[in-house]
Amino acid sequence: MSTTSKSHCPEEDADVTSCLLVVVLVVASDGVLTIVLTHGVKMPIQCSSCSEKRAALRRPKTGHSLCKECFFGAFEEEIHQTIVAATLFKPGETVAIGASGGKDSTVLAHVMKTLNERYNYRLNLLLLSVDEGITGYRDDSLETVKRNQQQYDLPLKIVSYEELYGWTMDAIVKQIGLKNNCTFCGVFRRQALDRGAIMLKVDKICTGHNADDVAETVLMNVLRGDIARLRRCTAISTASEGEGVIPRCKPLKYAYEKEIVLYAYFKKLDYFSTECIYSPNAYRGHARTFLKDLEAVRPSSIIDVIHSGENLSVKEGVKMPVQGTCGRCGYISSQALCKSCVLLEGLNRGLPKLGIGKHHRLHGKILNQQPLTEQEKRKLKAVDF
Numbered sequence: 001m002s003t004t005s006k007s008h009c010p011e012e013d014a015d016v017t018s019c020l021l022v023v024v025l026v027v028a029s030d031g032v033l034t035i036v037l038t039h040g041v042k043m044p045i046q047c048s049s050c051s052e053k054r055a056a057l058r059r060p061k062t063g064h065s066l067c068k069e070c071f072f073g074a075f076e077e078e079i080h081q082t083i084v085a086a087t088l089f090k091p092g093e094t095v096a097i098g099a100s101g102g103k104d105s106t107v108l109a110h111v112m113k114t115l116n117e118r119y120n121y122r123l124n125l126l127l128l129s130v131d132e133g134i135t136g137y138r139d140d141s142l143e144t145v146k147r148n149q150q151q152y153d154l155p156l157k158i159v160s161y162e163e164l165y166g167w168t169m170d171a172i173v174k175q176i177g178l179k180n181n182c183t184f185c186g187v188f189r190r191q192a193l194d195r196g197a198i199m200l201k202v203d204k205i206c207t208g209h210n211a212d213d214v215a216e217t218v219l220m221n222v223l224r225g226d227i228a229r230l231r232r233c234t235a236i237s238t239a240s241e242g243e244g245v246i247p248r249c250k251p252l253k254y255a256y257e258k259e260i261v262l263y264a265y266f267k268k269l270d271y272f273s274t275e276c277i278y279s280p281n282a283y284r285g286h287a288r289t290f291l292k293d294l295e296a297v298r299p300s301s302i303i304d305v306i307h308s309g310e311n312l313s314v315k316e317g318v319k320m321p322v323q324g325t326c327g328r329c330g331y332i333s334s335q336a337l338c339k340s341c342v343l344l345e346g347l348n349r350g351l352p353k354l355g356i357g358k359h360h361r362l363h364g365k366i367l368n369q370q371p372l373t374e375q376e377k378r379k380l381k382a383v384d385f
């Protein structure tokens, strides 16, 4: 965002497309999009949608120069179309919005509330947050969620890792260090959201995953060769996969991260933008950097990657995991124990590697409370963890 001030160009109404001196487009702090010419003169651009107001930004997704109001309208309308086209909700449903206080979920809560009122979806909306127990990060972001609760006048439920699992992320990182911590956190969060949603008796959960997140996940799953996840990650909604699993959907699936930031900025939404203090997550970081490089060359790359993921089909005969239920907690699992129970067992036994990598053959032993051999224990305690 440039701090260039409002244009003082004497030729405000000149036809900018005929000018060969254009060098850069800037968004001023007061929200006016300006063209800076090589001779130093600044010219405002008209909104290409209403042609009445000055453009305040250039849409990263389409390249259109729009005024704030036309951008808000276009952004919200696209999300409405996504919701309608995929029939994400039915009238009368209770929907929990996964709220972290970050830009994506704050924009999601704001847009869901706006569209629910504008188009009379007749949804009963509420906010659902997970407290991972990360001092100096989540406690602060939850303060933002609490303010959002007041601002949007929506009920809020917070579920914590400590109450659900007996472990905070602070304690987990103390035991396992800063490698694989996001694996624990991600697995626990997924189940925590489901458990919170069950307590609230909601019909659906919607999350703030945006187009960039989905495209990154497609790339990561291609690079890992994870066919089962690749199939699932592009789905805009998941049906209930079994007892204890609430259907989920992603209304922002086609919304670009850059546009979400612009929307939050121009709407002056109250969100929390600090990074998690435990966020090494290197693999996703590389996928993200790669995608941003692609986007810089061709903005449609994000949607293109999503469409590729959607259109990939799996050859007949490829073995896919069979979904069952966890022998301990009843949550969905393709193994004898769900990932969450295995990770937890590893933490409680002081064998944190148990849930990392493939130790499926040990699940039966754990379930039947049989002791592990010394050799098995040694491997799961490995110092390089």
Ligand code: SF4
Binding pocket: 132, 169, 181, 182, 183, 185, 186, 276, 277, 278, 279, 280, 281
């Ligand atoms: Fe959890 Fe990792 Fe996200 Fe931090 S960055 S909240 S540890 S998943």
Ligand code: ZN
Binding pocket: 326, 327, 328, 329, 330, 331, 337, 338, 339, 340, 341, 342
């Ligand atoms: Zn389980």
